[in-house]
Amino acid sequence: MTKKPKDSIVIMTELVLPNDTNTFGNLMGGRLMYWMDIAAALSAQKHCNAPVVTASVDNLSFVNPIKLGNVVHIEARVTRSFNTSMEVMLNVWGEDLVRKDRYKSNTAYYTFVALDADGKPTPVPAIEPETDEEKELYNGALRRRQLRLILSNKMKPGEATELRRLFEKG
Template identity: 70%
Template sequence: MEAKKAEDSLVVMNELVLPNDTNTFGNLMGGRLMYWMDIGAAMAAGKHCNKPCMTASVDNISFKNPIKLGNIVHIEVKLTRAFNTSMEVRIQVWGEDPLHKHKYASNEAYFTFVALDEHNRPSPVPALIPETDEEKEQYKAALRRRQLRLILGGKMSPDDATELKALFVQNAVGQNQQA
């Protein structure tokens, strides 16, 4: 299987927030946004592996700023890393007020997708090639995020999470040296 560039998985979606998409405060409903995020992430994962994919996990989704009725939602999705059968996907969301020409950050999240074979069983995926500095940093951090997901899901012992433990050991050493 030939490795693919992170940039090749890029998906950009735009949606207009209509009345049916909002809550009683005139803000985009979180569930509607998560639905759009999941669609974009599925498209990016599918572009990478050329196979059907399913959502395996969704990391914390924090809402920085609400997106209002009549605003435009910009969703940018790109793979950060491919493992054996799974892929981590980063989703960034911005809102845009088209009348005032103002674009603002709204959300960011990481979803994990698993590629499926013809029997709906996990299937190997191509490796990911990060090229830019940001892609390389996201690639490196994806292993720590994966280890945390596996620990929280009861699939990995914290003692086996070497990359994640190294992050805390480095921070503790740095703090002790500053003290």
């Protein structure tokens, strides 16, 4: 059964409380990553209707800090599925409700593997992108996957045909 990216959308909202912050009054990165992992796992589970485990997290760069008392909005959706794994893209915004200011905090990609009843990897449904943005994310997911596999020594750089096309003249 093929699914659409919109079928896996999860939007999670959290309030930044004192226990969530560092000494500068900013949301701790580890707490944000924890919330992001939950949102991404829910998105992956919506896509495959099976338990999932986190396989990787791409580079997280924090563009803007999220302050004490602000709201965190995390949007997660599956961008592409492979055999037993799925890439989930997350966008994170902070929001100051008093100033009525919503701002970008970061973007990240998580990879999840679906598991069967015995805890073994199990096939996941294919995904069919509909919008131009979804198609761009879908196509880029293969390159991002190849880079992850190279960095984890599961693929040799010469085998990464999609990545190689970025650097070939033609």
